[in-house]
Amino acid sequence: MGDNGTAGDIVSENDSIADTNQLDTNGTQNEGSDEVEVSLDLEALEIELNHSRVSSMAVLSVLTKTECLGLRNNTIKTIEGINQLLGLRELELYDNQITRIENLDALVHLESVLEIPIIYRLVLDLSFNRIRKIENLENLVNLKKLFLINNKISKIENLSQLANLELLELGSNRIRVIENLENLVNLKSLFVGKNKITKLDNLNPLKNLELLSIQSNRIIKIEGLDQNHNLDQFYISNNGITVIEGLDNNKKLQTLDLAVNKLKRLENIEHLTQLEELWCNDNGIDDWKDLDVLQKLSALRTVYFERNPVASHQMYRKKIMLICPQITQIDATMCRT
Template structure:
C-alpha cells in the first residue's frame, strides 16, 4: 500500500498530503541502491514488517534492527557483510518471527546461525564464498525456499529435515553427485545448473515440476522417468547423445536439450502437453520422422528450435 511504504523517510516521516501518517504506521521501508555505509540518521519505525537494504555498502548491522519485533522480511542483499558482520543477528530474539532472510551477494564464508528464526520460510545465501552446507541443520524445518547458488559447495547435505521445502537452488557450485534429497518430498523446483554432475539421481522424488541440470557433465537422460509431475526440464550444455526416458513425462511443457550431442529426435511421442522444444546446437542430420515425433503435441507445441544442426544448414 502506497501510504505504508517509503524510500528514505523525509522530513514529513511519510506524512501524506492533507493528513498525518505517523511514522509508527510504516510497514515497508525500501532503502535500495543508496550506497549507504550505515543507517545513521535514518529512522526505523518499530512497526516495520519489511526492511529492504539491497545494494548498499553496509558491513555491520544496525542494532536498532534488533528492536523491530514485527519484522517479517529482511533483505541485506548485495552489501559488504562478512561472517563477523552478520553474526549479531543470531542473538536478536526480538526478531525471531522473521520469515524471509536474504543475505545474497555478500562476503560470507559459512552459513550464518539462523536457528532463532523458528518461522523462516525463505533463506537466500547465494553469491557468497561458502564451501559447505554445514549449518543448515540448525535452520528451521519450516523452510520452503532455499537459495545457495554461486558458492563453492561440494556436497549436498544437512537437508533431511526440510520436509516442507519447495524450491532448492544449488546452481553454480562444485557438486559432483546428486544425493541426500530423499526427504524433500514436497520439492517442486530443483536448480543444479553449472555443476559437475555426471549422473541423474533424484532419490525417488516425484513432485518436482521444474528441474535444471544445465551445464553439467551428463551423458544420459535416464533418471527422470518417475518425475511424472515434471513440467519444465532444462538439460542444455551437457554431453547427451540420445533422447530417452521421457515417455512417462506426460505433463512436460518445456524441454531444453540444446547444446548436446543428439543425432535424432526420439521418445517424445507421448508428451502431449509439450509447448517448447529446444534442440539447437546438436548434431541432428535429418528432419525425417519429426512429424511423427511431435504428432502428440501438435495442438500445444509453439516452438521447435533447431538452429545450428546439420538438418537446417541447407534449408
Template sequence: MSDQQRETTQEEASSSEQAQTLVLNNNNNKIHETSTATTLNEDSDSDGEEGNLQHHHENPETFAPIPREKLEFDWDNPVLDLAHHPHEQIGAGYPLGAHLQYLDLTNCRLRKIENLDHLKNLETLLLRQNLITKVEGLKNLESLKHLDLYGNQIKRVDASELNSLTNLEHLDLSFNLLRHMVKGLKLPKLRQLYYVNNKIKEIEEEATKGETDLPSLELLELGSNRLREIKHLENFTTLKELWLGKNKITEIKCLETLVNLTRLSIQSNRITKIHRLDTLTQLVELYLSENGIEVIEGLDNLTNLVLLDLAHNFIKSLDHLSHLTDLEEFWCNDNQIPTFKEIEKLSPLKKLTSIYFRSNPIYDDPQYKRKLLLIMPQLTSIDGFPVIKK
C-alpha cells in the first residue's frame, strides 16, 4: 500500500516492481504506489496529454443530454452513479436533487464543473477521468468530504476554490498536468492529499508553510513526479504516510520532524545511503526498493518495522538487521547476496515469515528453499509462494 502508496499507485504484486501498482491508498505500498503510478513522467516540458493522460482522446465529440427515460435510477436515492455515461454538461437531462450525498461522474467526458451549488448535503464527488481543465464551481459544497479529480487536464489549482470546503478529508489531484502543488490550502480536516503522476519538480515552501494550513494531514502522495529533493515538509508533523516513489530524489533528508510517520516510501529514486531516519521511530513500513543502496545502515532506531523493502539495490551483506525483532516481511530480491552465511544473520528475527531473495546469487543454489527453511523454519512464504510443510 502511494504515493499513498509492486509493478506499483495496481501490476501491483510479488516483486518490488510488481508491488508498486497504486490502488490509491492501499495499505500496502506495493499496491499503493502504482495505483497511481504506472506511468512515469519524463523531463519533457510538453503540456500535452501524451503519456500523462493516455485514457483521453484529443478531439472528443459533443454529447447531447442524457435522455432521462434511458436512465433507470432511483432519483430519490442519496447515491447517484452516472459513471461511464458520456454527456456534455453536469445535470443536463437528469435531476440533481439537493438530497444527494454521493455523486459519481467518472468518465463522462465532462469539461466543466458546474450546476452543483445547491448540493448542500453532498459528501462524495467523483469526477475522475474527464476533460476538466479548471477547479471551479465547488465553493458551496459545505458538506463535501471526498473530492476526486484524478485523471483530468488540470494545470493549476487556485486554493480559493477549495478553502471553503471546511469538511473536506480526501483530495485527489493525481494524473493531471500540475507543475506545482497547491499553494495556500487551508483545509482543517484534510487527511489525505494525492498528487501522483503530475509534473511537479519541487516541494515549494508556499505549498507547505506560510498561508498553507493542513493541521490534520495524515497522508501525502507525491509519487511519479519529477522531484529531485525532499524539502519543506517540516510543518507536516501529523503525517503518518509519505509516498515519494518514482521521482529523482538523491538523498534522504528533511524528515526529522515527521515523528508520526508509520509508512515511508522513497522507492524508485536515486538514493545511495540510508540515513537521517533516527527520529522516525514509529515507522512500520519502509520502502527503499529500486535505488542505488549498497550497505544496510541507519536503521538502528526503527525497531517497530514490520515490513522492509530493499529489493532491486546492490546489497551484498545483511548486517544491521538483527535488532528488527518485529520484522515480518523482508524484500531483498534482485540484490547481490552471495552466500547463506548472510541469511544466517536473520535467524534472530523470529517473527519474520515472508522473505524475497530471488535474483540473488544464492537463488541459483538447487537447495535454495530448503536452506532458507533450515535457517528460518518459521517462514510461511518464500518469494511470494506459500511454504508447504510436510
C-alpha cells in the first residue's frame, strides 16, 4: 500500500507499450565525453534510450517513424528536436534535468497521423525533473495522460485546453490548492498525493472521475465529493481525518483508503455496498461495535485494521471473520478457507 499518492504506488499506469520493433542500443562512448553514442534504428516504432547518458535531444529529429520514445534517466536539460516527430504518441522524459515545458507543439498531430481506427494512449511523462510551472501544453489537445510527478510545481494551471485528458499525475510537488480543473470533463484519474493541500475543493466539475488519490497532504475533512458519483477508488491516507463523512453520494466506491489518519470510529459507510477493499490501519478505532457495519457490506473482501486498538484483541482475526464471513484478506494476510 503506497503512502505518497503517486500513480506508480497504486496502479501501473506508466508501463511501456510492447512492440516488436526495438532500438539497437549497443553504443560506444565518445572520447573525452560522458555521453554515449547510440545507433538509431530509423524504422523502429518504439525506441528506449533509458540510462544512456543522453544530454541532448537534437539528434533525435531523424526518428520520424517513431511512435513511442523513452528517454528515462538521462541528463537532458531542454526539450528540443522533436518538431519532425509527427507520429509520436508517447514521450517519456522521466528523471532528467528539465526546468521548463516547451517545444512540444508537434505533438498536436498525434491523432491526425493515425491511419487505422485503433485507440492509442497519448502520453507525456515529465516526472522527476525540475519543472516549476505547468505551461506550453495548450496545443496538445489529444493528450490522454500527463505525468508530472516529483517536480517543483506550486500551482495547477494552464490545463484548460486538455479536455481529452483522462489521467493527471501531480504527486510530490508543492501544490496547496486543487484548482483550474473545470475543463477536464473527461478526467478519470487524479493523483495529487504528497503535496500541501489543505482542502478537498473544486472537484465538482469532474463528473467522470473514478480515482482520486490525495494521500500525504493536510486534509482534515472529507468534503466536496457530492458530484463525483462515478468515484470508485478514493485514497486519502496519511492526512488528519477525524470523522468518516461526506461520502453519501459516492455509492460506487470499491476501494476506500483511510489509513494513517485520526479516526476513532468506523461510521457512515453502510451505504457503500459495492465496497471491496477498506483500509483503516493505523487509526484509533477501539470499539468492536463499530465493526458490525461490515455485515452490511456484502462485496467486502479485504480489510486493514492493524495498529488500531481493536487489533490488539487476541481473537482479532477470528472476530472479523465472524462479522464478515466473506472476507478473504485481513491486513496483509490471506484468510484460511
